[in-house]
Amino acid sequence: MISKFPVVLLSNPDQTLEPKIQYLKQVGFSDTDICQFLTKCCNILHSSLEYTIIPCFQLLKTLLPREENVNDNFSDAVKEVLEIGFDPSSKMFVYAVRDVSSVCKAKREVKMGIFRSFGWSDEEIRLAIRQQPKCIAISEEKLRIGLDFFMNGKNWEAERLAKNSTVLPSYLVMFTLAGQRALAVLAGTLCCSGNSKLHNIPNVSDIRTMILVLESLGVEVDVYNGEVTVDTQAM
Template sequence: MFHFLYYKKLLQINIQTLQIQSLQNPFLKSYCQTNPPSSLLQYLQKSLGFSPEEALTASKRLKHKTPKNPDAVLTFLKSQGFSKTHIKSIINRIPQLLSAMPESSLRPKIQFFKEKGLSESDVVGLIVAKPNILTASLEKRLKPFFYFLHSLLGADRVVIDSLKQPRFGFDQYKMVSNLTILQNCGVPNHHVLKFLVKEPAVLAADSARFNEAVKMVQEMGFDSSTRLFMEAVRVILKLSRPVWDMKFKVYRSFGWSDKEILSAFRRHPICIMLSEEKIRRGLDFFMKELDWSPSYSASYAALLLLNLEKRILPRHRLLQFLASKGLIRKYKKLGWSFVMGEEKFMEKYVMKYRTEVPEILEIYEGMIGSKGLDIKDG
């Protein structure tokens, strides 16, 4: 018995010594930090359904490798309507929540949004979209920012919709600075508010970078009173310089001059955000199949945004068919025939020729494919 107690005491001393050494020895300290206890990994896998890889990644982001009362956190989230899938997603993104105090830290934040008229499912959707809500200070960040947005948007529901947008933090100071920049440029409030609801991350961008983007847009000749001004700012903020240069390179490879590229950008800023493949496939068709010049293609850059298979090609085939029948003249420069809405196109090129070609509606439907006339741009 004496020997057992002696070795037990010796083991405890050795463990304590190893722990102290691990804090002093850089290698051991690193090892302990990057190799979480197996009990934590097992807990993440068993309680939340993490894979071994997910559990290891999440555990490495935990400051405390033995989180306090994790079961209480999971039980609380379940009681608030979060499914196991929701909880796994939240903890995977913010594992430190496992150490939170449910009653003093989490419940007041959830209760705040419920008091603003959100249902349980609304709160769940908001927090799944923005789990950092649960780590932000209610009094110092959430409430002030919520009331700030409310002062601009005027309705709790609209504020919530804005908060749910991706990549939108709670930095009121950046947003005030960026709003001031736009105000000084003469951007109308209704254009700003539209972005605040649909693309709030644009207005929450780093202020120095935001100011630089606004100056670029001004130098390109955009009118600040139009919606395209804000759209151009959004595009520039989302694209890094290398990506921006790469998109220009793609357009140049089809013979476009920088002046023509900028002309297209001024008409439709989003044309620079299209994937390289989509740009190439579109220009291959318009410039090689239809023999459009760079300047004519640039004037119809909006067509690059449309779905080639579902919209452009069916119309192209129908116009070819009508031209072969001598019912219309050669149409290769009729870019507007692709731009016009489906109802107008049907009226001008389908219904108009039902006498000459009774089966034209069926022909056009066949060209569109099995989805009939339900064409969606994309």
């Protein structure tokens, strides 16, 4: 830390260093966490506790999903975001802590596994999250759909998608809207007599559930390669 931030040797330990360390403990950092945090972000010791550090941490707390979990989740989320490579002085750091903390650690590991199953390295995963923190907040099902679309459908390499990971949430918003419209159309087939053929129907859980509901009503439904044929004559 001294090699990165030698001016720390000139700091007043009682007036400058100790209050900041005590505040980090207050918000849930362990001694080990503080050592790791300050090693990576030693310039925070040069920031104002009252006007910079406390307001920043208070803002981050408001972005965590549940107030009662602030002390449990906060230091883990901050530490993980730092390990990913975010600069704590940047605005993206705040958004990254929000998105990382919105997903429990076990779920984050599952999503990391999904990336790896598509051939991603850990560094490519970190790069994608640095480019777009929302990548870690995407549901597991939609993450698989997005990766499959770009990597298998569009033949994108992992490195290319990692560098342009902002396209993932954007695509999935469009995909979700398409799924919602498809649900309405599927439901509307009950009002039609005979066969109805629908094209480009996304294979998501809501669509599959609607198909099961239609079948339970006596409707014959055939699904193949994004096409859904609905026959209401058997009702």
